[in-house]
Amino acid sequence: MNPRERFLNQALGHPIDRGVLWEDRYWPETWTRWLGEGMPPEPGFGFDFPEMASHDAVDADIGFCPPYPHLELEDRGDRLLIQDEYGVHKLIWKNGTGMPRFERFPVTCRADWEKLIPRLSADAPGRFRPGWENRLRSAVSNGAWPTTFGRGHLCGFFSFLRELAGDECYLLFYDDPDLARDMVAFQAERLRALLMRAAAAAPVDRLFIWEDMAYKNGPLIGPDLFREFLLPGYAALIAAARHAGVRVIDLDSDGRTDELIPIWLEAGVNMMHPFEAQAGMDVNRIRREYGGGFAMRGGVDKRALAGDRAAIDAELERIRPAYEQGRYIPHVDHSVPPDVSYANYRYYLNGLSRLIGK
Numbered sequence: 001m002n003p004r005e006r007f008l009n010q011a012l013g014h015p016i017d018r019g020v021l022w023e024d025r026y027w028p029e030t031w032t033r034w035l036g037e038g039m040p041p042e043p044g045f046g047f048d049f050p051e052m053a054s055h056d057a058v059d060a061d062i063g064f065c066p067p068y069p070h071l072e073l074e075d076r077g078d079r080l081l082i083q084d085e086y087g088v089h090k091l092i093w094k095n096g097t098g099m100p101r102f103e104r105f106p107v108t109c110r111a112d113w114e115k116l117i118p119r120l121s122a123d124a125p126g127r128f129r130p131g132w133e134n135r136l137r138s139a140v141s142n143g144a145w146p147t148t149f150g151r152g153h154l155c156g157f158f159s160f161l162r163e164l165a166g167d168e169c170y171l172l173f174y175d176d177p178d179l180a181r182d183m184v185a186f187q188a189e190r191l192r193a194l195l196m197r198a199a200a201a202a203p204v205d206r207l208f209i210w211e212d213m214a215y216k217n218g219p220l221i222g223p224d225l226f227r228e229f230l231l232p233g234y235a236a237l238i239a240a241a242r243h244a245g246v247r248v249i250d251l252d253s254d255g256r257t258d259e260l261i262p263i264w265l266e267a268g269v270n271m272m273h274p275f276e277a278q279a280g281m282d283v284n285r286i287r288r289e290y291g292g293g294f295a296m297r298g299g300v301d302k303r304a305l306a307g308d309r310a311a312i313d314a315e316l317e318r319i320r321p322a323y324e325q326g327r328y329i330p331h332v333d334h335s336v337p338p339d340v341s342y343a344n345y346r347y348y349l350n351g352l353s354r355l356i357g358k
Helices: 003-012 028-036 110-120 132-142 158-175 177-201 223-243 261-267 283-290 309-324 342-356
Strands: 071-076 079-083 089-093 101-104 148-150 206-210 248-252 271-273 295-300 328-332
Touching: 003 248, 003 295, 003 328, 028 342, 110 177, 132 177, 148 177, 158 177, 158 223, 177 223, 206 223, 223 261, 261 283, 283 295, 283 309, 283 328, 295 309, 309 328, 309 342, 328 342
Parallel strands: 148 206, 206 248, 248 271, 271 295, 295 328
Antiparallel strands: 071 079, 079 089, 089 101
16 A cells, blocks of 8 residues: 555545554754754655645645735844735844744735735746646556645635734734625635646545644634535535545644634545644544544654653543444644654654554
């Protein structure tokens, strides 16, 4: 069974020879620490999808075409005010650590939105990079990884609104609901058009929808607003994906997402991640509540990897019941943080490999 087949079978609940070994991603500071602890530049972790984080996707730019120029707008001592490629003005730390502070987003009104449309349209020049069709066909034929459309910024709906309007997006639902609906409908249509172009060239296995629409205690948008404003976009895009033969609809949202899971299922989502343990998203509980109706990935508490070997062993045993019930690809429940040592991470991977039968 090749890695592509293994992923699809595990995601869809079909027989597998063993589980998928996969990690999501790492903090840059984590990689720096591990190199200092003796990790080789190419560590050879043995994942089913080598470098999947950068090479599994359809080679299409779904961001701004062209992107905004990167500008340094103001020096504020230990921080810089910059404009990023999404037109966002944000205050970043010069030493590269810590969270940025967002000061201005590109959409504050309908006029701003209409100015952005040419940069976001599906037919903007440069959307698909030269040679993308051959690379996609090659990925399908060699079975090295499942082909994916989406991922990264501007590939969701709530996240689309939030990345364009910041926290003002919450006010759009009340102050200018027609604009919110127009933006969601535009996003659904542009993603549909890009996906259909990709699927016409070669089979696309997975649609990735990035949302990050919850925090530790619950969602950032309630179910009623979701149904009214976002569900139509989800339904249109997922229906198109199904028509194009996409089999896995994979949704990424951090935080506690219990109130949103039923709506995602209604929309047609059949894989979710990362099930953050510190937000109460225990994969065993979720499996008890929902059965095997959808696939999960993630769910390994990253805090345990910063402890001792006994803590790591206990965490792997904690998730064993969910794994043994199927349709679950375990990996760290978000990016691996820098408080995890290289030795601990290798120990964790060895234990995870034994759990999944690799």
